[in-house]
Amino acid sequence: MAHKTRVFSGVQPTGNLHLGNYLGAITRFVKLQADHDCLYCVVDLHAITTFQDPDELARNTREVTAAFIASGIDPARHIVFNQSQVSGHAELAWIFNCVARLGWLNRMTQFKEKAGKDREAASAGLYVYPNLMAADILLYHATHVPVGEDQKQHLELARDIAQKFNNDFAKTIARAGYPDGFFPLPEPLITGPATRVMSLRDGTRKMSKSEESDMTRINLTDDADLIAKKIKKAKTDPEPLPSEVKGLEARPEADNLVGIYAGLAEISKDDVLREFGGATFSKFKEALAELATARLTPIGDEMRQLLADPVEIDRILSDGARRAHDIADPILAKTKDIVGFIRS
Numbered sequence: 001m002a003h004k005t006r007v008f009s010g011v012q013p014t015g016n017l018h019l020g021n022y023l024g025a026i027t028r029f030v031k032l033q034a035d036h037d038c039l040y041c042v043v044d045l046h047a048i049t050t051f052q053d054p055d056e057l058a059r060n061t062r063e064v065t066a067a068f069i070a071s072g073i074d075p076a077r078h079i080v081f082n083q084s085q086v087s088g089h090a091e092l093a094w095i096f097n098c099v100a101r102l103g104w105l106n107r108m109t110q111f112k113e114k115a116g117k118d119r120e121a122a123s124a125g126l127y128v129y130p131n132l133m134a135a136d137i138l139l140y141h142a143t144h145v146p147v148g149e150d151q152k153q154h155l156e157l158a159r160d161i162a163q164k165f166n167n168d169f170a171k172t173i174a175r176a177g178y179p180d181g182f183f184p185l186p187e188p189l190i191t192g193p194a195t196r197v198m199s200l201r202d203g204t205r206k207m208s209k210s211e212e213s214d215m216t217r218i219n220l221t222d223d224a225d226l227i228a229k230k231i232k233k234a235k236t237d238p239e240p241l242p243s244e245v246k247g248l249e250a251r252p253e254a255d256n257l258v259g260i261y262a263g264l265a266e267i268s269k270d271d272v273l274r275e276f277g278g279a280t281f282s283k284f285k286e287a288l289a290e291l292a293t294a295r296l297t298p299i300g301d302e303m304r305q306l307l308a309d310p311v312e313i314d315r316i317l318s319d320g321a322r323r324a325h326d327i328a329d330p331i332l333a334k335t336k337d338i339v340g341f342i343r344s
């Protein structure tokens with residue numbers, strides 16, 4: 001039996017939502033709504049794998065929710081919720097902690113990056129983070145997962161976990177009536193010209209929420225002046241823009257700005273270079289600042305409006321959590337039967 005198509009993705013409420021989150025993930029989420037059932041989750045359980053101030057965590061959870069809605073996600077037609085309100089995420093993650101192998105987790109590059117040099121001081125949660133991510137997806141039998149390039153390895157691990165669970169429990173899975181496996185193998189959707197947006201000050205580093213300097217990223221809540229200033233100061237090289245994509249090789253900063261333009265304008269990098277090939281960076285940056293401002297400032301404004309009514313945001317999250325429960329509960333119950341847990 002083929003699994004019904006279902007989209008799931010998550011964003012951590014860790015502050016400083018930026019252009020990378022927007023182009024790599026949120027714009028994709030918006031597009032998928034047209035022909036899929038979607039769940040978009042504010043993953044607060046993931047966020048606390050590194051310490052979060054409790055007041056800020058709550059504020060950031062509402063901020064990600066506001067960003068989803070302001071960007072065009074419809075919480076009435078699809079499901080928007082925060083992870084900790086659906087306990088199945090943590091329950092399934094425990095089962096997956098017992099399915100995933102240490103050897104698999106030891107290969108995760110994000111853990112190595114986030115734990116840094118002092119690995120002994122990293123939380124145990126940070127280490128098993130990818131198992132929780134697999135649980136997020138598989139708790140809903142989701143089949144498609146829109147993410148930025150940096151999540152590709154975690155998606156491969158989620159597939160490995162689904163596969164191993166299906167093999168390990170083949171006997172009871174068949175008995176439960178799923179001859180082709182209980183969990184689908186989820187597919188990453190990593191698409192568009194901006195799946196890996198880089199820092200504005202260093203084209204070899206990813207644009208990131210946690211980077212110290214705010215000048216490295218454009219935040220969704222930046223105003224027009226700040227967006228223009230950050231783009232103007234973005235690092236470039238001295239050559240004019242090339243006329244073809246091949247000419248961007250070995251020019252990481254140029255490649256990044258062209259990718260950002262393409263993502264915002266919803267065209268290809270080839271199209272951008274057809275228009276701007278031969279132009280100086282000062283001319284291109286002016287056009288980019290204008291485009292970025294036109295696309296982003298209405299979202300920032302709408303976010304501020306939504307955040308002025310936190311009661312309404314909390315209502316949306318609890319309504320989403322209730323509907324998420326409706327999908328998750330029977331899947332979790334079946335999972336428990338398959339594993340051999342007795343339930344009344």
Ligand code: AMP
Binds near residue numbers: 195206
């Ligand atoms: P996070 O902020 O880590 O919760 O990421 C939320 C989503 O944004 C994930 O799908 C990431 O892959 C995506 N993302 C984060 N940073 C970037 C970036 N610099 N470029 C493209 N996508 C990104």
Ligand code: TRP
Binds near residue numbers: 146
């Ligand atoms: N790990 C993802 C990130 O940091 C966030 C995330 C958590 C996620 N659970 C998920 C993404 C499930 C997609 C599906 O960006």
